[in-house]
Amino acid sequence: MANDIFILTESELRKAVRLDMEAIDVVEQAFAALGTGKVIMPPILSMAIPEANGEVDVKTAYIPGFDGFAIKVSPGFFDNPKLGLPSLNGLMILFSARTGLVEALLLDNGYLTDVRTAAAGAVAxxxxxxxxxxxxxxxxxxxxxxxxxxxxxxxxxxxxxxxxxxxxxxxxxxxxxxxxxxxxxxxxxxxxxxxxxxxxxxxxxxxxxxxxxxxxxxxxxxxxxxxxxxxxxxxxxxxxxxxxxxxxxxxxxxxxxxxxxxxxxxxxxxxxxxxxxxxxxxxxxxxxxxxxxxxxxxxxxxxGAQDTAIATHALSAARAAGAGRVIES
Amino acid sequence: MANDIFILTESELRKAVRLDMEAIDVVEQAFAALGTGKVIMPPILSMAIPEANGEVDVKTAYIPGFDGFAIKVSPGFFDNPKLGLPSLNGLMILFSARTGLVEALLLDNGYLTDVRTAAAGAVAxxxxxxxxxxxxxxxxxxxxxxxxxxxxxxxxxxxxxxxxxxxxxxxxxxxxxxxxxxxxxxxxxxxxxxxxxxxxxxxxxxxxxxxxxxxxxxxxxxxxxxxxxxxxxxxxxxxxxxxxxxxxxxxxxxxxxxxxxxxxxxxxxxxxxxxxxxxxxxxxxxxxxxxxxxxxxxxxxxxGAQDTAIATHALSAARAAGAGRVIES
Incomplete structure (x- = not known):
């Protein structure tokens, strides 16, 4: 089964998605959906890895009316700075809400989380x-x-x-x-x-x-x-x-x-x-x-609703900008 | 922060990973690790999407001694056959167990799950x-x-x-x-x-x-x-x-x-x-x-331990076969 998957890197996402009124509005939509009680948002999956002073969280949410849902994986490895690496990383995967097929891999290293988190502050x-x-x-x-x-x-x-x-x-x-x-x-x-x-x-x-x-x-x-x-x-x-x-x-x-x-x-x-x-x-x-x-x-x-909202926004903004590449899985 | 990510598609994974004694042995290693009590394996994250007759499960496990840990996302959308699509899909993401950086995206559409599930039957x-x-x-x-x-x-x-x-x-x-x-x-x-x-x-x-x-x-x-x-x-x-x-x-x-x-x-x-x-x-x-x-x-x-084991095996087998491509995130 061939399925086209859109891949976007951090630098492409930084160009396509900015912390602007559009990002705030899309995150506000996520909160509006949460307010209807119709969002499906399971508890966060969290795994600590004490041996590496690390942890990883997985968040997701399905928002009715959004074409896709995101699954976000956020590792935090707090000894990384000693290795010259950032503590926080991660990616989002955007799935079709109709078929469950992978639509996009957003290799953002946490950038989209930064944006959606700040946008929630603006909504508040x-x-x-x-x-x-x-x-x-x-x-x-x-x-x-x-x-x-x-x-x-x-x-x-x-x-x-x-x-x-x-x-x-x-x-x-x-x-x-x-x-x-x-x-x-x-x-x-x-x-x-x-x-x-x-x-x-x-x-x-x-x-x-x-x-x-x-x-x-x-x-x-x-x-x-x-x-x-x-x-x-x-x-x-x-x-x-x-x-x-x-x-x-x-x-x-x-x-x-x-x-x-x-x-x-x-x-x-x-x-x-x-x-x-x-x-x-x-x-x-x-x-x-x-x-x-x-x-x-x-x-x-x-x-997770914020993640689904920002991932959907990012894919559409990146497509509009002609960024990214497609691979056939 | 540039980070090289290895991407493997289903067809590449089907060539590199077979249901053979090596796959059975690597899955047996996962069970052996589970038997030591030292594996970290959080409860499965599960989200049902009744509107689309779909569900998605996320599994993970950290196994001491394995260089990486996998996070597996398995969507099942049971109306897909009406659209000419398979019900089951999904991918695995392999992270470094030392830094949490993404090492590989295994776009297997469930193939590695099929292999590790059958391999567990052989271990039994x-x-x-x-x-x-x-x-x-x-x-x-x-x-x-x-x-x-x-x-x-x-x-x-x-x-x-x-x-x-x-x-x-x-x-x-x-x-x-x-x-x-x-x-x-x-x-x-x-x-x-x-x-x-x-x-x-x-x-x-x-x-x-x-x-x-x-x-x-x-x-x-x-x-x-x-x-x-x-x-x-x-x-x-x-x-x-x-x-x-x-x-x-x-x-x-x-x-x-x-x-x-x-x-x-x-x-x-x-x-x-x-x-x-x-x-x-x-x-x-x-x-x-x-x-x-x-x-x-x-x-x-x-x-999730089986997923971490098969993903680690798949990356090493694919690298040995010279399959896949690298993107810089």
Whole structure:
């Protein structure tokens, strides 16, 4: 049985898919679909390989109305930097939702995950941040710190960004990059309490295992997107802050209670909110922020639905650009 | 980060990897590793897509001592034959077990699964069938009926094979193929009771949801390999037969109790055996068949360890044959 498979490499995907409003909109569609309850999204398959200080996660989701579904494989091997290799890699495979045949291999080394993760932050900001954001703050100084702020800036065009990190030089470097890329004022801020005090939108992007954002720093008119915790053992937000916000929103409740900030809040006895509201339900019209003074928080663990959405978008963008090659399997 | 990825198509894999003693031995190594308890094998990720009468399964396993680990994606879309397409497809991705980088994409459309599944039947026959098998019987008339008998014949060179199927013409066609391929006597047998009575080794290879092999047909000196049931709802073997055999062996107990014949036996209250023995433990030296008159049964649901073993073997065989192409991701 001959079947044509489209193969795209990381460099081709970087050219064809950008973190732009189109990417944000396609990821918002994924959340809208999640909000209908009709998405089929099994639990994440996860395998740790302690001998190699590695792990691998597999995510997937079927979204009615999308022609394909993606299966994403994300290895993280944390001794790789010693070998001069990146810790995170991986690929997405796009299958026809009608026949199950492989349609495309997206050899993105994690690039599409970076884009869809940042795009989810923008969806959260679009629906939950105050209408006017003058200053945004980011905790963390890596790839997602840069991308989350770039994505949020598309939906809330703030004029200033503050960057906090444990390593002051990395925070300065991140601020310089953001200033250059977004054409806005950007500073490193050594005091995380001051960063939160001066921001209307804060994104946490670290692999922290102890809270880096304290409940006593919350203030009216603040939105927080916490995207760092995607595994048991990670925790960025003080459990008391989860209890104190006016509205806590999960990307997927069943994932957040195991892998997100909600997990720690439940473990600390701080969660009294019952079944948490999901971002998809808010995209579908359930109440999000209802006044400018509220404090909101969105807990992002990363969903297979986002992967299916970005993979579908990537294939169509790459085809339109004439990129990639076909092999007959 | 440039990373060279080796790509192999189904036709290249069919040339490089055969169902031979080498494939059986590599799959036996996977079971031996499972028997040490050191294999890391997470539960199968499974997603049903009822709208398309489809499903997709993802399996993986890390085996200490193997350079790579495979992630296998197996879609089954059961309306495909109406479109002139095969129901089963899929691919394997081989990752470095040291860095998590993608090493090879094996676009096998399920071929390597066919081989590793039949090879597991041969491992079961090698350790559990009577030393001398004159007649083998197979229930079912599809690809696995042919491959299981071919694999079993490598380890127990019987001179006669009987084939039963619901469709007599398919049984005749399967028997003709087996006679031609193995150079032995082969007949269709319309009466499954007689097939079992005349065989020392029986392999069941059907998607049956009601038992096709009855407890009252068991006889001394019989070994049964049941490989059809790999999902809830499938059942080939009378639960009373599971209770009646001298030795029941699971490929993986945790899978068989959910997906294999063991599931139905437990549900029917027929399982009194406690923690079942696993094939890997027998490969490692725990008792299997201890006399020729015993009745043994091996329940195969298919393990990620077999996938890692066959994918590693396939890459090395294809490289040795100079097959495939490399792309830089």
């Amino acid at each position: 900001a679009r629906h939950l941040a105050p209408a006017t954001v003058q200053t945004a703050g980011v905790m963390g100084t890596g790839v997602q710190a840069r991308l989350q702020i770039a994505a949020a800036h598309l939906v809330r065009p703030f004029s200033r960004v503050l960057v906090w990190g444990r390593d002051a030089r990395k925070a300065q470097s991140c601020a310089r990059d953001l200033a250059a890329n977004l054409g806005i004022e950007a500073h490193a801020e050594a005091d995380p309490a001051r960063l939160v005090a001066e921001s209307q939108l804060v994104v946490t992007t670290t692999p922290a295992e102890e809270p880096i954002l304290k409940a006593e720093w919350l203030h009216p008119g603040l939105h927080i997107t916490a995207m760092g915790s995607d595994q048991e053992g990670k925790n960025e937000i003080d459990p008391k802050a989860i209890a104190a916000v006016d509205l806590y929103v999960a990307d997927r409740a069943s994932q957040c209670e195991k892998l997100g900030e909600l997990r720690t809040a439940i473990a600390a006895g701080q969660w009294k909110g019952g079944q948490p509201r999901e971002l998809g339900a808010i995209v579908q019209g359930q109440p999000g922020r209802t006044d400018e003074a509220q404090i909101t928080l969105c807990d992002l663990t990363g969903t | 026959a090698r350790h559990l069938a009577p030393a001398t098998v004159q007649t083998a019987g197979v229930m079912g008339t599809g690809v696995q009926a042919r491959l299981q008998i071919a694999a079993a014949h490598l380890v127990r060179p019987f001179s006669r094979v009987l084939v039963w199927g619901r469709d007599a013409r398919k049984a005749q066609s399967c028997a003709r193929d087996l006679a031609a391929n193995l150079g032995i006597e082969a007949h269709a047998e319309a009466d499954p009771a007689r097939l079992v009575a005349e065989s020392q080794l029986v392999v069941t290879t059907t998607p049956a949801e009601e038992p096709i092999l009855k407890a009252e047909w068991l006889h001394p000196g019989l070994h049964i390999t049941a490989m059809g049931s790999d999902q809830e709802g499938k059942n080939e073997i009378d639960p009373k037969a599971i209770a009646a055999v001298d030795l029941y062996v699971a490929d993986r107990a945790s899978q068989c109790e959910k997906l294999g014949e063991l599931r139905t036996a437990i549900a029917a209250g027929q399982w009194k055996g406690g923690q079942p023995r696993e094939l890997g433990a027998i490969v490692q030296g725990q008792p299997g068949r201890t006399d020729e008159a015993q009745i043994t049964l091996c329940d195969l649901t298919g393990t």
